[in-house]
Amino acid sequence: MNFYRYVALFSILIISEVFQTTFFSRLGLPGSTPDLVIVVVAVWALIKGPAVGAVAGFIAGFLIDVVPPGNHLMGISSISLGIIGYLIGLVAVGQGRSFFRPLIISSVW
Numbered sequence: 576m577n578f579y580r581y582v583a584l585f586s587i588l589i590i591s592e593v594f595q596t597t598f599f600s601r602l603g604l605p606g607s608t609p610d611l612v613i614v615v616v617a618v619w620a621l622i623k624g625p626a627v628g629a630v631a632g633f634i635a636g637f638l639i640d641v642v643p644p645g646n647h648l649m650g651i652s653s654i655s656l657g658i659i660g661y662l663i664g665l666v667a668v669g670q671g672r673s674f675f676r677p678l679i680i681s682s683v684w
Contacts, residue, residue: 584619584631591615592638612639616660625664632660 620628
């Protein structure tokens with residue numbers, strides 16, 4: 576993956592983090608709010624594989640840890656999203672392109 580794709584990944588993660596903390600947290604949905612950052616990490620992992628999924632998850636988790644409403648231990652989100660990105664990337668490797676696989680993976684997470 577070249578430099579411009581990493582810049583695109585980082586900018587998409589920042590935009591999704593901003594939307595998650597400002598817009599989606601204010602929605603009055605019953606239960607919980609949608610987690611846009613996990614969706615972005617899952618998409619990048621499905622498209623690019625386990626290595627990029629782990630990097631995307633780690634960067635996204637670091638952004639979640641740094642954003643002001645974060646009131647938990649530093650690094651917990653980075654580790655968990657990195658592992659999630661890696662595992663979803665492993666599911667995507669070695670199999671043919673399918674329409675149903677991303678739907679099943681996103682519904683499980």
